[in-house]
Amino acid sequence: MKTLLNTKLLIGILFMSVAMGFSSCSGPSACPEKLTSCLQVSWQLLENVTGPEEQCWAAFTFVNNGKSMIRSRGWNMYFNQNTLMPLPVKDSSKGWVEHINGDFYRFAPGKDFRIRPDDSLVFEYACRGFMIKEADAPNGVYLAGGLNKRNIQPAWLSNFSVKPFTSIEKIFPGFIHALPTPRVEYIRNLPLTKLPEEVTGLLAPTPFRMITGSGQVEVNETTVIYYSDDVKGEAEYLVDMIQALFGGRLSAREGIGGEKNSILLKTGDIRVNGISKESYRLQIKPGSGITITGSDAAGVFYGIQSLLGLVNTAYLTGSVSSVRFNAIDISDSPRFPFRGFHLDVSRNFQQKAAVLKLIDLLALYKLNTLNLRLTDDEGWRLEIAGLPELTEVGSRRGHTLDDAGWLQPSFGSGPFPDSANNMGSGYFTRDDFKEILRYAHQRHIEVVPEICFPSHARAAIKSMETRYRKFIQQGDEMAANEFRLIDPDDRSVYLSAQLYKDNIVCVALESTYHFYETVVKDLIAIYQEAGIQLKRFHTGGDEVPRGAWAGSPICLKLLAEHPEIKEPRNLQGYFFNRALEMLAPYDLIIGGWEEVVLNKGSEDSISVNPAFVGRNVIPYVWDNTGNNVDLGYRIANAGYPVVLCNVTNLYFDLSYNTDPVEPGLYWGGFQDAKDPFVLMPYDVFKSAVYDEFGNAAEKEEDFSRKERLKPESRKNIIGLQAQLWSETLKRPDMMEYYMLPKLFAYAERAWAVAPKWETDPDLKSRTRRIDAAWNEFANRIGQRELPRLDYLFGGFNYRIPLPGAKVENGILEANIAYPGFTIRYTTDGTEPASYSRSYNGPVEVSGTVMLRAFSSSGRPGRVVLVE
Numbered sequence: 001m002k003t004l005l006n007t008k009l010l011i012g013i014l015f016m017s018v019a020m021g022f023s024s025c026s027g028p029s030a031c032p033e034k035l036t037s038c039l040q041v042s043w044q045l046l047e048n049v050t051g052p053e054e055q056c057w058a059a060f061t062f063v064n065n066g067k068s069m070i071r072s073r074g075w076n077m078y079f080n081q082n083t084l085m086p087l088p089v090k091d092s093s094k095g096w097v098e099h100i101n102g103d104f105y106r107f108a109p110g111k112d113f114r115i116r117p118d119d120s121l122v123f124e125y126a127c128r129g130f131m132i133k134e135a136d137a138p139n140g141v142y143l144a145g146g147l148n149k150r151n152i153q154p155a156w157l158s159n160f161s162v163k164p165f166t167s168i169e170k171i172f173p174g175f176i177h178a179l180p181t182p183r184v185e186y187i188r189n190l191p192l193t194k195l196p197e198e199v200t201g202l203l204a205p206t207p208f209r210m211i212t213g214s215g216q217v218e219v220n221e222t223t224v225i226y227y228s229d230d231v232k233g234e235a236e237y238l239v240d241m242i243q244a245l246f247g248g249r250l251s252a253r254e255g256i257g258g259e260k261n262s263i264l265l266k267t268g269d270i271r272v273n274g275i276s277k278e279s280y281r282l283q284i285k286p287g288s289g290i291t292i293t294g295s296d297a298a299g300v301f302y303g304i305q306s307l308l309g310l311v312n313t314a315y316l317t318g319s320v321s322s323v324r325f326n327a328i329d330i331s332d333s334p335r336f337p338f339r340g341f342h343l344d345v346s347r348n349f350q351q352k353a354a355v356l357k358l359i360d361l362l363a364l365y366k367l368n369t370l371n372l373r374l375t376d377d378e379g380w381r382l383e384i385a386g387l388p389e390l391t392e393v394g395s396r397r398g399h400t401l402d403d404a405g406w407l408q409p410s411f412g413s414g415p416f417p418d419s420a421n422n423m424g425s426g427y428f429t430r431d432d433f434k435e436i437l438r439y440a441h442q443r444h445i446e447v448v449p450e451i452c453f454p455s456h457a458r459a460a461i462k463s464m465e466t467r468y469r470k471f472i473q474q475g476d477e478m479a480a481n482e483f484r485l486i487d488p489d490d491r492s493v494y495l496s497a498q499l500y501k502d503n504i505v506c507v508a509l510e511s512t513y514h515f516y517e518t519v520v521k522d523l524i525a526i527y528q529e530a531g532i533q534l535k536r537f538h539t540g541g542d543e544v545p546r547g548a549w550a551g552s553p554i555c556l557k558l559l560a561e562h563p564e565i566k567e568p569r570n571l572q573g574y575f576f577n578r579a580l581e582m583l584a585p586y587d588l589i590i591g592g593w594e595e596v597v598l599n600k601g602s603e604d605s606i607s608v609n610p611a612f613v614g615r616n617v618i619p620y621v622w623d624n625t626g627n628n629v630d631l632g633y634r635i636a637n638a639g640y641p642v643v644l645c646n647v648t649n650l651y652f653d654l655s656y657n658t659d660p661v662e663p664g665l666y667w668g669g670f671q672d673a674k675d676p677f678v679l680m681p682y683d684v685f686k687s688a689v690y691d692e693f694g695n696a697a698e699k700e701e702d703f704s705r706k707e708r709l710k711p712e713s714r715k716n717i718i719g720l721q722a723q724l725w726s727e728t729l730k731r732p733d734m735m736e737y738y739m740l741p742k743l744f745a746y747a748e749r750a751w752a753v754a755p756k757w758e759t760d761p762d763l764k765s766r767t768r769r770i771d772a773a774w775n776e777f778a779n780r781i782g783q784r785e786l787p788r789l790d791y792l793f794g795g796f797n798y799r800i801p802l803p804g805a806k807v808e809n810g811i812l813e814a815n816i817a818y819p820g821f822t823i824r825y826t827t828d829g830t831e832p833a834s835y836s837r838s839y840n841g842p843v844e845v846s847g848t849v850m851l852r853a854f855s856s857s858g859r860p861g862r863v864v865l866v867e
Contacts, residue, residue: 033155035075036143038066043137044163047170048130055087056131059124060107064115065159072109075145077157078399079138080412081105083499084127097125100401102377102458102500103727104408105138132171134660135728137162140412144399154399154415165660172658178693180657182851182864186804186815188694191771194819195779202328203309204744204777204785205366205751208273213327215286218261220322223250226257228266231300233442235265238304245311245792247319262289265304270295272333273753278368279333282306284325295333298444302366306330309364313784313856316791336681338643338719339750340369340448341743343735346376346459347726348411349395349426354732356439360793361739363443365747370440371538371591371620371721373450374428377458377496377503378410381427382449385522387483387515389467394459397424403462404469411727423730434530441532448591449523452540453516454575455496455548458503461485464515483515487552494547504548507575508558517582524586535589539579542593542622544572546604569600573609580615594621594631597640613639620645620721625668629688630706636716637707643721649679649687650722650746652738653729656799658693661862663728664738670694672817673781674774677745680758681717682709689763696767722746733797740789740798741781741818748777782820790857800861803839803851807866812845821853821861831863 040063049055064070072095086097086105093112099105107123115121131137141160145152165171172179180188202210219242227235235252243249250263257264270293272279279295280303292307294300307325315323341362343350350358355372362370374381380394396406398417406417406425413424428436440447453460464485471480485505496503505512520537527534549555549568558574559565565574576596583590597619599609617640621632624646636642644650647668654671655664669692680686685706689697709717722743729735757769789796801817814823824836827847834854849866 033143033153035070036155036157036159038064039070039143039157040065040159041077041141041157042161042163045131045137045165045167045171046124047167048132048173050130050173053128054130055126055128056084057124057126058131059122061120061122062115063120064117067117069117070113070115072111072113074152075109075143077107077109077141077143078154078409078415079105079107079141080410081138082131082133082136083497084129084131085495085499087126087128089125094121095123099499101408101502102498103410132165132658132660132666133655133662133664134162134165135663140409140414142399142415144415156414171660175658175693178658180659180662180802182803182805182866184804185802185817186806186813189804189815189817192775192778192815192817192819195776195783197783200776200780200783202784203306203330204780205748206753207306207330207332208753209331211329213285213329215327216324217284217286217290217327218322218324219250219263219290220261221248221250222259223261223263224257224259225250225252225263225265226255227252227264229254230267231265231294231297234297234300234304237301237442238263238265238307241304241308245308245316246321246323248321257289260287260289263307264289264291265300266291266293267296267300268293270299272331275333277333277337278302280306280331282328282330282332284310284328286327290325298368299333301363301444302332302334303330305364305366306332309788313787313791316788334366334751335753336717336719336750338369338721339367339747340371340643340719340721341367342371342373342450342645342721342723344373344376344724344726345381346373346379346452348413348423348729349379349381350726350729350732350735351426352428352432352436354735355436357793358735359436359440359443359445361743361796362445364792365743366751367747368444369446369448369536369719369721371448371450373452373538373540375451375459375540376456377498377500378407379424379427380459380463382433382523383427383430384519385430385525386518387463387467389463389470390460391427392463393466394463395425395427397422404466407459407462412730430526430529433526437527437530437532441530446536448536448538449534450538450540450591451516451519451523452542453579454505454507454512454572455542455544456503456540457485457505458500460515461502461505481511483518484509484511485515487554489554490549490552492547492549492551494545494550496545497543504544506552506554507549507571507578508552508554512575513578513582516579520583520586520588534586536591536618537583537588538591538620539576539596540593541572541576541596544569544595567600567602572596573599573611577611580612580617589616589618591618591620591643594619594623594635597635597638608635608638608640610638618643618718622647622651622723624648624684629684629703630708632684632717633709633713634707636713637710639716641716641718643719644681644684644717645721645723646679646684646687648692649675650720651725652722652742653725653727659802663734665725665728671742673741673745673778675745676722676742676749677774677777678770679720679749681720681749682714682754683758686758686766689767696770697763700763720746720750736797737799740796741786744781744785745777778817779819782816782818784820786818787820787856790855790859795857798855800853800855800859802862802864803853805849805851805864805866807845807849810844810846811842812839812849812866813842814839814851816853821855823851823853825849825851832860834858834860 046057093110095110141157144154278298280299292303380390396417397413399415468480487506622645685703760766805814823839824832829848832852853861
């Protein structure tokens with residue numbers, strides 16, 4: 001009996017020891033926090049399978065670095081990833097990857113998931129579609145409670161890594177040739193030659209007319225800025241800019257001056273190239289000083305930007321007491337009245353300081369509209385009076401399975417909603433936003449707020465559901481339903497473009513319109529408090545998925561009452577019409593993505609809905625892909641004023657190239673600075689000869705069945721807009737990386753007069769002329785614009801291109817996409833540094849050759865190894 005008791009005691013002690021050892025890695029209660037200390041996980045992309053059913057295969061490798069067995073109970077691994085739907089696994093006993101919503105996934109360990117100490121387990125899975133970027137890998141990885149254990153605190157998986165993409169043949173089947181190896185880049189850069197600085201353009205964007213003269217005007221501490229009363233604000237801006245750039249503060253006073261080094265700002269009867277708005281003449285005359293005459297205050301402001309653009313970079317590198325300007329006479333006006341830039345602050349938030357710096361940059365290149373996407377599925381970014389839940393819930397992201405206190409993680413934002421480095425959380429206070437409005441207004445930039453409805457509305461929906469529950473608990477059903485945005489009985493099944501299942505508001509609810517008008521009225525109030533009138537408002541409205549509203553009893557009743565609507569998908573048009581009627585008293589120009597003026601058929605056919613023509617509606621046309629290459633023209637020909645936002649030329653968040661480590665999306669192809677440069681707004685079919693890798697076709701595609709822009713509809717193309725969506729903007733400086741140098745080419749197309757090659761009917765002749773023009777513009781970027789941005793507004797994190805290079809017969813030859821960068825190289829296996837040898841022409845080498853480009857300020861780009 002005693003022996004048996006001792007045996008039982010020993011077994012009990014052993015069991016407790018095992019249990020205690022297990023709890024250090026996988027105990028069921030505080031599991032995630034403890035498990036993360038001994039669980040190591042890596043992810044690897046194995047293969048992309050092309051064909052009718054595109055798939056990609058990947059694997060998680062789990063390693064147990066602890067002292068006890070890791071089992072499946074008590075934990076899941078959560079992460080964000082490129083929005084691809086995982087395919088079912090044949091055997092789920094070891095686990096499975098499950099799509100939760102949007103880009104939010106989890107790995108759930110199966111019943112047979114177990115890893116002994118110092119052992120590993122490999123789990124393979126497949127997704128529809130393919131991945132080619134290391135940024136497509138799982139990110140924001142953390143551990144949290146199992147499927148039924150929602151109250152367990154999450155913990156970062158600190159030991160997570162992504163294996164480099166080395167199986168090139170399997171990962172890039174079919175377009176290995178397009179990978180930007182040093183040799184491929186060398187060949188790509190061969191048409192470029194470094195030009196003498198004096199033959200590159202002096203300004204970007206290019207002025208309509210420039211006549212250079214002889215002599216100089218010196219601006220120093222004795223210079224006085226004179227101004228007419230209507231441009232006092234522009235004079236104050238110039239005073240501030242000169243002080244910021246050179247340290248000295250010039251005096252400014254109303255008057256006409258006349259000193260030989262004075263600066264005069266005034267408005268007058270100015271018409272350039274037939275355009276009288278935003279036009280200017282800049283005259284620098286030795287003995288007479290500097291005069292900027294604008295057709296209006298905006299024209300004077302753009303003349304100031306050209307004056308600042310003429311400042312030699314050498315003056316910006318240190319403190320100077322005077323600046324000399326060469327004699328010149330510039331007459332200039334914009335090609336398009338609307339020159340927009342779209343910034344998404346909803347997916348990942350950008351702080352106020354970053355937005356103010358962006359505004360300075362846009363003003364520098366004569367852009368006049370900033371479209372701020374303030375709301376989306378992943379975030380609501382503006383404080384609205386009376387609806388605190390929008391920012392309490394909708395502006396924060398963290399671990400949740402019910403979105404009650406905040407939204408789910410997206411784009412790697414992680415499990416903790418209030419952590420300092422969570423770009424998924426944040427919003428503009430009313431005072432923040434008013435400061436942004438005033439700052440932009442002084443720089444002649446109109447801020448257009450975008451509140452996306454009825455689609456991309458998950459942040460608003462979840463915020464109002466929290467509000468609903470709060471008032472229901474208080475017994476106030478009327479208040480609970482006042483701003484509710486969903487039909488609680490809706491059983492619609494859909495997946496949005498970003499794989500959301502619940503991001504569309506109910507357009508049959510009166511509370512939806514009450515909510516929207518409440519938000520717009522408060523926006524108008526915020527603008528008024530800032531001393532600015534809200535003139536334009538953007539409704540969003542893009543990407544309503546098939547299946548939305550089809551299972552909502554309230555919406556089905558509405559369809560029965562309005563048989564003319566026909567399809568549930570056309571309830572988007574019903575919403576837009578109601579929104580226009582509701583907003584009519586506020587005298588707003590209403591913008592929306594092109595979907596707001598399209599009817600959709602049962603077979604995904606689309607047609608232009610003429611119902612909103614003449615009602616102050618401006619469609620922003622983004623989809624020029626595939627069969628929609630002519631969509632902007634179809635809408636313009638129907639009578640709508642159109643802003644062209646072409647994906648293939650003006651989506652700056654698209655990756656520069658196919659390099660696996662180069663960040664950015666690629667669903668719309670790849671995009672470098674040449675893509676905006678070759679955009680031909682009035683004949684996009686000529687732009688379409690460039691493929692997604694930037695190569696010109698040998699012959700033009702037959703677009704004879706596509707709709708051309710009618711001559712009388714040219715006036716309906718009111719401008720262009722470049723877009724920067726923020727899914728992959730994980731750091732503030734990435735905004736600048738994606739924008740620059742693409743922004744220069746976009747500003748050139750939006751402002752400068754149409755180049756002659758736009759109307760050249762011959763493909764070969766046109767391509768030769770484009771290449772010659774691009775060579776000059778690439779030199780302007782590399783030798784003038786980027787060096788300036790090293791010193792303006794605190795400097796910019798523009799993208800430094802990788803050198804192109806080859807070694808043949810022991811001779812190294814190298815080049816660069818933007819002549820003006822310094823290329824340095826080593827042959828001893830070390831990375832090039834600022835003191836390494838500079839490449840100045842073909843040179844004999846041996847050993848391991850590495851190259852790197854350096855900016856004028858000495859900032860290095862990435863290292864390339866020449867095989």
